Amino acid sequence: MRVVVVGAGPAGTRCAVRVAQRVPGAVVTLLGAELALPYDRVALSRLLSGEAAVADLITHPLAELAQLGVGFRAGVAVARLNLAERRLETTKGETLDYDRLVLATGSSAVRLPLPGAELPGVLAYRDMDDVRTMLRLAQDKGQAVVIGGGLLGLEAATGLAARGMKVTVVHAMGWPMDRQLDPEAGDLLTRRLGRRGIRFVMPAATVALEGGQHVQGVRLDDGRLLPATLVVMSVGIRPNVALAREAGLAVGRGVVVDDAMRTSDAAVFAVGECTEHQGRTIGLVKPALEQAEVAAAALAGEAPHWLPAPDAAALKVSGTAVWSAGEISAERAEAIILRDEGAEEYRRLFLRDGRLVGAVLYGDTADAGYYMRLITEQQPVPSRAELALGSSFGEQAA
Numbered sequence: 001m002r003v004v005v006v007g008a009g010p011a012g013t014r015c016a017v018r019v020a021q022r023v024p025g026a027v028v029t030l031l032g033a034e035l036a037l038p039y040d041r042v043a044l045s046r047l048l049s050g051e052a053a054v055a056d057l058i059t060h061p062l063a064e065l066a067q068l069g070v071g072f073r074a075g076v077a078v079a080r081l082n083l084a085e086r087r088l089e090t091t092k093g094e095t096l097d098y099d100r101l102v103l104a105t106g107s108s109a110v111r112l113p114l115p116g117a118e119l120p121g122v123l124a125y126r127d128m129d130d131v132r133t134m135l136r137l138a139q140d141k142g143q144a145v146v147i148g149g150g151l152l153g154l155e156a157a158t159g160l161a162a163r164g165m166k167v168t169v170v171h172a173m174g175w176p177m178d179r180q181l182d183p184e185a186g187d188l189l190t191r192r193l194g195r196r197g198i199r200f201v202m203p204a205a206t207v208a209l210e211g212g213q214h215v216q217g218v219r220l221d222d223g224r225l226l227p228a229t230l231v232v233m234s235v236g237i238r239p240n241v242a243l244a245r246e247a248g249l250a251v252g253r254g255v256v257v258d259d260a261m262r263t264s265d266a267a268v269f270a271v272g273e274c275t276e277h278q279g280r281t282i283g284l285v286k287p288a289l290e291q292a293e294v295a296a297a298a299l300a301g302e303a304p305h306w307l308p309a310p311d312a313a314a315l316k317v318s319g320t321a322v323w324s325a326g327e328i329s330a331e332r333a334e335a336i337i338l339r340d341e342g343a344e345e346y347r348r349l350f351l352r353d354g355r356l357v358g359a360v361l362y363g364d365t366a367d368a369g370y371y372m373r374l375i376t377e378q379q380p381v382p383s384r385a386e387l388a389l390g391s392s393f394g395e396q397a398a
Contacts, residue, residue: 001026003299004088004098006078006243008032009041011272011288012104013060018296019102020069026299028070029096035075036128037062042285048131048159057128081247083265100267100299103244103255104292107237107273107283112147116209122231125156134230138163142229145169145218147206149176151313153234154189157198158320160230168199168226170206170218180313180324182348184339185362192320192344201226239274239281254281259305261295269295277306284313310358310375314365323365326350326358326375333357338388349387354380356387367391 003026005016016030032038039057046052065072077091087097109124111117121137123130141164146157149171161167169176175186190200208219209231218226239254250256250264254276261269272288275281282288287308297304312325330350339346345363349356356374361367370391374381381387
């Protein structure tokens with residue numbers, strides 16, 4: 001069976017490797033649009049901050065892929081799919097036939113349609129090329145503005161600050177990571193990053209980027225101009241669905257898949273950030289890897305079902321431990337709050353009908369796994385005091 005996987009990100013690479021391991025005689029080809037070996041995109045922040053080199057991010061060297069039975073080709077972008085003939089065409093005009101196809105085309109960073117958005121020095125934060133450009137511009141240790149105070153935006157801000165730049169984060173809400181943190185945890189995080197020299201302007205909106213041959217500043221809706229020699233847009237992602245849509249596959253916000261990651265064409269599967277399952281898209285690596293495993297199992301002739309877990313997010317910035325999962329602004333829920341001012345530790349737990357539905361942890365995230373299990377299993381929780389104090393008490397009580 002000829003299996004072609006389009007996209008060499010974490011989900012595509014995992015799927016290709018698992019198919020090669022589980023499907024006897026499969027001829028697996030992995031196509032990567034970037035001129036790079038498969039790498040850990042989650043660890044790009046470590047590359048930006050100087051904690052890691054490019055080689056440290058490589059997850060599968062070429063020889064290892066070959067040994068696993070995966071033929072890898074870098075710098076190969078797919079131009080179109082012919083579903084009827086089970087054939088794809090690359091942007092260079094080459095054709096490749098398949099028996100089964102896996103789309104792992106990922107997502108692209110949203111670029112705000114602002115005046116000046118195309119100026120040199122205005123970047124997204126999405127892949128290794130973006131980081132290389134950011135590192136080059138950071139050599140002069142000028143002023144950087146990060147538009148967007150979400151998870152990726154804060155990683156970019158922290159990395160650029162570690163490189164000696166003066167960094168300002170512009171965020172539309174009143175606290176950073178507003179989709180993952182409540183206002184109290186967001187305030188703690190703002191103060192912690194402020195001590196690293198990162199300035200926050202919140203709530204605020206950007207109306208234009210100004211400059212001539214290169215970006216020079218960010219204009220806010222209140223008229224202020226923030227000087228900038230580098231601007232990073234980190235305002236969300238959009239699933240890459242153009243290839244699937246043009247081929248005639250069912251597409252909503254993402255490529256529509258069933259519980260086995262099969263698309264509207266029985267010979268085509270999709271995994272990762274390009275997918276839409278039961279009306280929802282994903283933006284985290286853990287569910288993307290789970291989808292890859294499910295697709296590989298289906299290609300091996302099994303009947304798997306992907307059951308998405310509640311969303312969870314952790315801030316991967318050295319020295320700042322933040323974690324959240326489930327509903328963090330839960331309606332009809334009561335909250336348990338535990339705060340230690342001296343240790344800068346905070347947790348808020350959301351309960352509904354005696355069950356944990358969401359959690360926010362700041363400073364000490366050792367109980368993340370314990371709370372995730374309670375949120376996922378939806379079993380009645382221990383007493384409120386035991387729940388607040390975490391696994392060392394709750395597990396004993398159980």
